[in-house]
Amino acid sequence: MNEQQQGKGQGTRGGGKGDAFVTAITSQGEDYSRWYLDVVLRAELADYTPGLKGCMTIRPYGYAIWERIQQLLDARLKATGHVNAYFPLFIPESLLMKEAEHVEGFAPEVAWVTHGGKEKLEERLAIRPTSEVIIGTMYAKWLQSWRDLPILINQWANIVRWEKVTRPFLRTTEFLWQEGHTVHETEPEAEEETLKILGVYKEFVETELAMPVIEGRKSDAEKFAGAAKTYSIEALMGDGRALQAGTSHNLGQNFAKAFEIKFQGRDKVEQHAWTTSWGVSTRLIGGLIMVHGDDSGLVLPPNIAPYQVVIVPIPRGDWRETVLPHAQAIKEQLVAAGVRVMLDDRDAYTPGWKFAEWEMRGVPVRLEIGPKDIEKQQVVLARRDTREKQFVPMDGLSVYVQGWLTDIQATLLARATQVREERTHYTESYDEFKTLMAGARPGFVYAPWCDDADVEARVKTETQATIRNYPFVAPSAEGKTCFVTGRPATVMACFAKAY
Amino acid sequence: MNEQQQGKGQGTRGGGKGDAFVTAITSQGEDYSRWYLDVVLRAELADYTPGLKGCMTIRPYGYAIWERIQQLLDARLKATGHVNAYFPLFIPESLLMKEAEHVEGFAPEVAWVTHGGKEKLEERLAIRPTSEVIIGTMYAKWLQSWRDLPILINQWANIVRWEKVTRPFLRTTEFLWQEGHTVHETEPEAEEETLKILGVYKEFVETELAMPVIEGRKSDAEKFAGAAKTYSIEALMGDGRALQAGTSHNLGQNFAKAFEIKFQGRDKVEQHAWTTSWGVSTRLIGGLIMVHGDDSGLVLPPNIAPYQVVIVPIPRGDWRETVLPHAQAIKEQLVAAGVRVMLDDRDAYTPGWKFAEWEMRGVPVRLEIGPKDIEKQQVVLARRDTREKQFVPMDGLSVYVQGWLTDIQATLLARATQVREERTHYTESYDEFKTLMAGARPGFVYAPWCDDADVEARVKTETQATIRNYPFVAPSAEGKTCFVTGRPATVMACFAKAY
Numbered sequence: 001m002n003e004q005q006q007g008k009g010q011g012t013r014g015g016g017k018g019d020a021f022v023t024a025i026t027s028q029g030e031d032y033s034r035w036y037l038d039v040v041l042r043a044e045l046a047d048y049t050p051g052l053k054g055c056m057t058i059r060p061y062g063y064a065i066w067e068r069i070q071q072l073l074d075a076r077l078k079a080t081g082h083v084n085a086y087f088p089l090f091i092p093e094s095l096l097m098k099e100a101e102h103v104e105g106f107a108p109e110v111a112w113v114t115h116g117g118k119e120k121l122e123e124r125l126a127i128r129p130t131s132e133v134i135i136g137t138m139y140a141k142w143l144q145s146w147r148d149l150p151i152l153i154n155q156w157a158n159i160v161r162w163e164k165v166t167r168p169f170l171r172t173t174e175f176l177w178q179e180g181h182t183v184h185e186t187e188p189e190a191e192e193e194t195l196k197i198l199g200v201y202k203e204f205v206e207t208e209l210a211m212p213v214i215e216g217r218k219s220d221a222e223k224f225a226g227a228a229k230t231y232s233i234e235a236l237m238g239d240g241r242a243l244q245a246g247t248s249h250n251l252g253q254n255f256a257k258a259f260e261i262k263f264q265g266r267d268k269v270e271q272h273a274w275t276t277s278w279g280v281s282t283r284l285i286g287g288l289i290m291v292h293g294d295d296s297g298l299v300l301p302p303n304i305a306p307y308q309v310v311i312v313p314i315p316r317g318d319w320r321e322t323v324l325p326h327a328q329a330i331k332e333q334l335v336a337a338g339v340r341v342m343l344d345d346r347d348a349y350t351p352g353w354k355f356a357e358w359e360m361r362g363v364p365v366r367l368e369i370g371p372k373d374i375e376k377q378q379v380v381l382a383r384r385d386t387r388e389k390q391f392v393p394m395d396g397l398s399v400y401v402q403g404w405l406t407d408i409q410a411t412l413l414a415r416a417t418q419v420r421e422e423r424t425h426y427t428e429s430y431d432e433f434k435t436l437m438a439g440a441r442p443g444f445v446y447a448p449w450c451d452d453a454d455v456e457a458r459v460k461t462e463t464q465a466t467i468r469n470y471p472f473v474a475p476s477a478e479g480k481t482c483f484v485t486g487r488p489a490t491v492m493a494c495f496a497k498a499y
Numbered sequence: 500m501n502e503q504q505q506g507k508g509q510g511t512r513g514g515g516k517g518d519a520f521v522t523a524i525t526s527q528g529e530d531y532s533r534w535y536l537d538v539v540l541r542a543e544l545a546d547y548t549p550g551l552k553g554c555m556t557i558r559p560y561g562y563a564i565w566e567r568i569q570q571l572l573d574a575r576l577k578a579t580g581h582v583n584a585y586f587p588l589f590i591p592e593s594l595l596m597k598e599a600e601h602v603e604g605f606a607p608e609v610a611w612v613t614h615g616g617k618e619k620l621e622e623r624l625a626i627r628p629t630s631e632v633i634i635g636t637m638y639a640k641w642l643q644s645w646r647d648l649p650i651l652i653n654q655w656a657n658i659v660r661w662e663k664v665t666r667p668f669l670r671t672t673e674f675l676w677q678e679g680h681t682v683h684e685t686e687p688e689a690e691e692e693t694l695k696i697l698g699v700y701k702e703f704v705e706t707e708l709a710m711p712v713i714e715g716r717k718s719d720a721e722k723f724a725g726a727a728k729t730y731s732i733e734a735l736m737g738d739g740r741a742l743q744a745g746t747s748h749n750l751g752q753n754f755a756k757a758f759e760i761k762f763q764g765r766d767k768v769e770q771h772a773w774t775t776s777w778g779v780s781t782r783l784i785g786g787l788i789m790v791h792g793d794d795s796g797l798v799l800p801p802n803i804a805p806y807q808v809v810i811v812p813i814p815r816g817d818w819r820e821t822v823l824p825h826a827q828a829i830k831e832q833l834v835a836a837g838v839r840v841m842l843d844d845r846d847a848y849t850p851g852w853k854f855a856e857w858e859m860r861g862v863p864v865r866l867e868i869g870p871k872d873i874e875k876q877q878v879v880l881a882r883r884d885t886r887e888k889q890f891v892p893m894d895g896l897s898v899y900v901q902g903w904l905t906d907i908q909a910t911l912l913a914r915a916t917q918v919r920e921e922r923t924h925y926t927e928s929y930d931e932f933k934t935l936m937a938g939a940r941p942g943f944v945y946a947p948w949c950d951d952a953d954v955e956a957r958v959k960t961e962t963q964a965t966i967r968n969y970p971f972v973a974p975s976a977e978g979k980t981c982f983v984t985g986r987p988a989t990v991m992a993c994f995a996k997a998y
Contacts, residue, residue, distance in 0.1 A: 058585040086557040112614040116661035162615035
């Protein structure tokens, strides 16, 4: 029944009233940014909201992807000992002001509540731009002894940041995310947690979203406001720009000191705790679109696709009596095998229209069945990723389909990895760097680096490139000189133009 | 690993620092309202947030109950053809003003955002007190033809209402809920949907929360601001007061007209659609506490309990070598059978302390195991609801435990139903009505009613009782006279003092 809503009805035909047929979208080559928006709207992932600049509505098909992300990531977070909770949406202004760097980083983006009903509030309330402050306040209230540690809590929540330039999924005034907030007895334990979560993110994004990422540490200029160290995973989009796909912060004792998160240690001495925070957001859906999508629309990895297979019956003669029952039987067989299936039995559309529509929505496998197929006890399977088409006997169909789904998942990851490798460069020359960054699809550039924030700012001004992170896996910088200043390099940095 | 967080560590010992042992709570007889708050805090379901009056933090144990509610209800909503989506948190003031009754009902409770960063907004934004307005706006944008109907969308979201008097779970400034919003071609279809969902709510709440409810229609005075008809399910709490546990609204064409939710009909004529909305919230957790709880704390129905069984190993001698491995094996056996299990192997607490702690948290079954039990190949099982204690052979244990869980679920529903029956009265006399309502645990009072809003207001002023609903199942009012005015009765009303 679910499918009735995610693909059919619900005003599914186009972004605005009237365009009742599959309309072509802008090609990637013509205008990548326009292509992205076209896919978001035409595949009905999200829509603009009248009167609310920068706020998107996540439509059922887009939200079904988010539900898959939640389900698959939540299981991983619980398996590593984390539990969920829910903390208030509001942060009193005086609390927000307690951690100086944090305020400086977030205050410009905060939405402020000033009135409740007809009354003016005594103190303004910030809508959470992130929850370290309010969660830290509660942890200070709860934490007493080293025996209470570690505290490993996550929350799934909405977040508001007043952004000037917005783009659906990638940067919106309101977005959805999970934010983990943990408290530890010692610094090494906090660091271990920070890196453990980064590893969970990398494994999750690569396994389920088929999106290869580079793990590494952020430069000081790019780290989270208030963090001691920030780590990130960075993915490469189809246009050669990078997307920060997740971050994990070791907050040191900064927040513990600002919010008095203290405990009595094993030595009976009261001391400040060590905290971390980490998150991924609906931004991942933007990443999915740009890593795998093509000129026909979305291409979804089977693990994350709301529907893995769409069945399109071919309407010949009295097909509702002859073809449809077979299509339904196949659907039941696939569902029983654990496959997520959509049977598109709408009368109002032709098979060709449906093919284009479900390609736009990125369904990994299309299954066609008509009267002749039934005679021959076969169906037609078509892959969204390679466009391969094949006759397959009905006997043993679900095993065959599952094999395809596994192969599509692996193919998408391999393809995205190959594209990234092709667009990953190494240079020791700033001139070459500038040429690379001025290219059509610039990609990642690794370069030996002197770790100087002023020089970093200059590179950004001159080339729009930023340091994505200092990758864990990279050529050694030892003995090299910085590609900009010629000073001794201390680290290998990965640069890119970023979303 | 999950259990490490929901029961152990996390500053689990008491509401404030220092009270490191299980402390007694106020008894229900002494002060029911205080008892309720004691259970909320001591069972670590929720906590107050410093500086945020009326905002609660839902702690991991309370949130795990909400996750169970979400999971079990979401499956029912999907099985009846609904899908999830996510709409913006904000509603521009001009949009909110479009449906007159709705504004009048909600404007006094709205929190207003006036600033984004340092800039004053051109138009104030309401934080959603409910989402008819913003969702209706999107539906107007999407809906074109009768072929797009019905639209059956639900969202899980946070809601803000500026309440003057608050109480954790029952009435808080921010709360969590699901809100369904549907659009239909005809009035009968909208009415059918409204009643279908009411039925889903009743079945869900009775089956999973073991909370018997009365289905019925609200009086005009009590209906949702902007609705044509409101239906509710009403439960009776341990103190004889009623709790509205869920509502389902037939909105007629009120919102369709205010927000121009129109479509081209089968007759090619453009027409306004018929809409519904419906929701249940974290309030259900408050209901759970008050329907089943006792002077030892929470009593959770097994279907909704984060842990259905807590295993407490008895620490004799080198119990970590002798007893613990058996406890772990039993845990694994139960988990494999689909039981949610917590093994409390903490050293710092005695078995007696653990017994009291897990009683406070309402775990349905306690399993004790010590060296003598291992010799005899048995364990001790203790029920939270009846306090029955029994030796049970290890052989076939998980089948036995599952039998107990089924029985506890049924027993809790039966017990709550019996209590409700005992506290349900029928009267045709206003004097008797006043006496009943002045009693210690007043309960439900059915009475023949003239359906007059002015008289309804008078009854409320004089007795604090309100009409909970006009129950679907009730004695006929035909030929009766109204218990207040003596005028001919038109309907049988169910009155109660309510939360």
